[in-house]
Amino acid sequence: MSDFTKTRGYAIGEMSKSTGVNIETIRYYERIEIMPKPDRTAGGNRQYNHDQLKRLSFIKRSRELGFSIEEIRALLTMVDRSDFTCGEVHSMTTEHLASVKEKILALHRLEHALETMAAECGRGDVPDCPILDTLFEVGVAT
Amino acid sequence: MSDFTKTRGYAIGEMSKSTGVNIETIRYYERIEIMPKPDRTAGGNRQYNHDQLKRLSFIKRSRELGFSIEEIRALLTMVDRSDFTCGEVHSMTTEHLASVKEKILALHRLEHALETMAAECGRGDVPDCPILDTLFEVGVAT
DNA sequence: TCTTGCATCTGTAGCCGCTACAGATCGCAT
């Protein structure tokens, strides 16, 4: 493919295939204004350019890294204004990292609790179960 | 407090305080039918009994352990019918445990990616940032 | 040129698990 073909732009389906972002989601991103309104063909179909492809793939990666839409919006706003320092981006990232670490800890506690319950369970064919017993205990200290 | 006072039942606010479940959420649980319709006072306020308190606290604990509402509904349905074996409960639990472990793995990968990005970042006062660069790379293999 | 058939369009409603109102009523203490 030459650069020439590229200048025709990308249809939404191509954007979707390139980035792995669902078509409906791309339109959703436009609605919530983290993607710009693209050009349209004479008939009204969306036509994206390479910058927009890059932007969408940025969003996709960031989502995969667990950034919220609002975090991504903040990053993109800074980028759009060319109004950011590397330090700012770094601190957003480490902040997000901290919340990821917290989630991991919470899940580990959960894992432990579930494992304990499962271990205490004889899993017999009897209608009686230490797991349910545990879950049904009414908390004492309120 | 004697058993006598208890027979008057619990107001929704007491249920909320005892279990830590938000009042609005208790009503929501009633609407989606994982909590039964409680008695009402003459004036129409909800009056719960001890079984219902136990049930709500069961739901709370299960939610804290990450069970979905539908999983909880399944558990409670079995309990209501007295139609379960310990083995069934055990397998629901271990299934859920597996999905928790998966989430932990995914978050660890994420943690690693974020740490790598952050480490490469000089966090200077300059308007240029390896984190953004990484995020903006357009995927090659599509 | 016409047709076929996939791609895309807009708009709206639904998903989960709550949460947050508004505006009315209840119920308990003084």
Add this chain to the structure above:
DNA sequence: ATGCGATCTGTAGCGGCTACAGATGCAAGA
């Protein structure tokens, strides 16, 4: 009797999509 907090119903919103319906666009083959 009155004041005021607790509770009531009903509805709409959150995040982040996803799933329609029903109408068009567009490109390739006959």
